[in-house]
Amino acid sequence: MRRAHLRNIQEDEYDLVVIGGGASGAGAALDAAQRGLKVILIEQGDWGGGTSSRSTKLLHGGVRYLEMALKNLDFKQLRQVKHGLSERKTMLEAAPHLAHGIPLVTPVFSWFEALYLTVGLKLYGLIAGKRQTLPGSSWISKREALRHIPMLRPEVHSAVMYHDGQFDDARYTILQVRKAQQFYTICLNYVAFFAFGKSPDGAITHVHVTDRIYGMKAIIQTKSVLNCTGAYADHVRLAANASLTPRITASKGVHITLPLPDGMKTALMIPKTSDGRLLFAIPFQGVLLLGTTDTPYEKLEFQPEITDAEVKFLLDGLNQFLGKKYTKKDVLAGFAGLRPLISEPGRGSTKQLLRDHEVETDPQSGLVSLMGGKWTTHRLMAKDAVDEICRRLDKKELVCKTETVVLPGGESWLPDGWKTLHKQNANVLSKETAIHLHQRYGSWAYKIAEICKENKAWVEPLCEGVDAIGAEVIYHARYEMATNVQDVLSRRLRIENNNFTLAYRATHAVARLLGQAFHWPDGKEEEEAVAYYEYLYERAKKTGIRINEV
Ligand SMILES: Cc1cc2nc3c(=O)[nH]c(=O)nc-3n(C[C@H](O)[C@H](O)[C@H](O)COP(=O)(O)OP(=O)(O)OC[C@H]3O[C@@H](n4cnc5c(N)ncnc54)[C@H](O)[C@@H]3O)c2cc1C
Secondary structure, eight states: OHHHHHHHGGGSEESEEEEOOSHHHHHHHHHHHHHTOOEEEEESSSTTTTGGGSSOOEEOOOHHHHHHHHHTTOHHHHHHHHHHHHHHHHHHHHOTTTEEEEEEEEEESSHHHHHHHHHHHHHHHHHHOTTOOSOOOEEEEHHHHHHHOTTBOTTOOEEEEEEEEEEOHHHHHHHHHHHHHHTTOEEEETEEEEEEEEOTTSOEEEEEEEETTTOOEEEEEESOEEEOOGGGHHHHHHHHOTTSOOOEEEEEEEEEEEEOOTTOOSEEEESOOTTSOOEEEEEETTEEEEEOOOEEOOOTTSOOOOOHHHHHHHHHHHHTTBSSOOOGGGOOEEEEEEEEEEOOTTOOSGGGSOOOEEEEEOTTTOOEEEEEOOGGGHHHHHHHHHHHHHHHTTOTTOOOOGGGOOOTTOTTOOTTTHHHHHHHTTTTOOHHHHHHHHHHHGGGHHHHHHHHHHOGGGGSBSSTTOOOBHHHHHHHHHHSOOOSHHIIIIIISOHHHHOHHHHHHHHHHHHHHHHHHHTOOTTHHHHHHHHHHHHHHHHHHHHTOOOOOO
16 A cells, blocks of 8 residues: 555645644644545544654643743733633544543641632633633632642642643554545655755745655655644745744653552642742553643654653652652653744743744745644644645635544543443443543444453453553554554554553564564564664663563
8 A cells, every 4th residue: 555655646636735644734634634635634643643743631721821822911921821711622522432531639837828829820710711611710628638649748829720631642643644544645654755846936836755765766746845843844934945043843752651549530739849840740551641841852863762860750740749759669650752943032931932833934935834833722823824735725715624633532432432332342342441431432432342342362461560462452453553563552542652661562563463464574573573672761760760571
């Protein structure tokens, strides 16, 4: 299929090539395709493999941005908070199986602190407006706070509780790609942009790409190009026009995961770390996700990694609020991402840079670049960028329709839909597996149940301690463009995101299932498993995270 696609795409002319398959690029491809444009989306790695799978996974306006906006009377920042809060609702409705509200508790140590936060969070709720579906904020007693977060230090005075959205960032990206495919977008992962072809007057007419699996090269003829490469946006901008000034300041943010205390369903928001940031400790798919940091990052040619100092910073930030402390030995996994911030003269550190976005058009080459922003506002960002593309193509009549889009699996989704799934497939799915599949694939979970019927062995969990079953891997290979073990364990099942040891233990099963799905030749399965082990060990070593092989 890949080889055929790469050959065929050279025979046509496209309205738009989108470079970059993260939140921005997948969102823009979907928007453009839904308007009726003929689109190709390329991603040099896996869908969401850049920053878009490494976020805090919150759908929010940003409590800290609200505080900064009010302190500095910064209306741009206030507008950004408002956009985030309204998009939070849109995303919750687009994929109800992947995105939901989550309560967050902020402990305070005096009534003054409690008052300050209560007023701030009430304002946050007011900005969200009447349309919001999540409960508002409230001041809660110490007893109530300890009920939500039993590990809190007993000296807390009380706490303030509010709600935001939480989602699975990588799977959301994949679903956007799949939705774009429903509108005939050609979506190619592991295909990298490397050069532009131009007309004599310097306008881009072709995009040169290379397939990173087979090494094939292709040249795509197109009327427009949208650069959605996040932290790497300047590379593409400078390839289009070497005289452009670099605009992106990348900022590294890291997360670690820890064992989740039994029954903990509420997140902890720590209002101030030693460097003045917020920290979040959030229940996510059975682990406690702790993050994040914010430090300038320049070595874009290298994958960002977590340092010992960063792990210590995160643990210290959390432990100051806890009775029983976490130690480095407790860390289960960790990952680092790069915020694609837009440089602004006069705003000193990366913490002060706006999380707003910008659509830039280079008049000489015609390249349109979508820069900055955040996950929560990706749809609005995509809309602005595709509006600009339509203006350039003289198709202003094609308007954005993504505000009410429902992603695959979100159609007719009901919280207790697992019951029907279980009833209809009781011969292959246990109640627990039906619940798990319903949460991950929504109303499309029945497709996994169908796969289970092909081979009873595929109903088995990948290894002890994980919910994921073999049929999911076959599904990822057949329908979600997974190509290797990491695509499955990291972005489709999130096991690597959450727990390196479980990722290690599931490796062989995943390699074997991919081998069955792709009819790999002898030896390839072992080769892929070993390649993944090496990658995982390297990451664990750099981060100091222990993999328990037993
Ligand atoms: C630590 C951290 C926590 C965050 N938490 C939140 C949060 O909780 N909520 C929120 O709303 N936002 C959050 N954000 C922000 C959000 O994650 C990012 O703004 C968003 O993911 C950026 O998406 P993107 O598509 O612009 O970039 P990316 O996801 O990085 O996508 C760009 C893609 O372009 C590809 N690419 C690059 N060069 C090429 C090429 N030559 N050819 C083909 N493809 C190429 C890359 O491989 C990459 O996949 C967080 C960010 C960080 C770093």
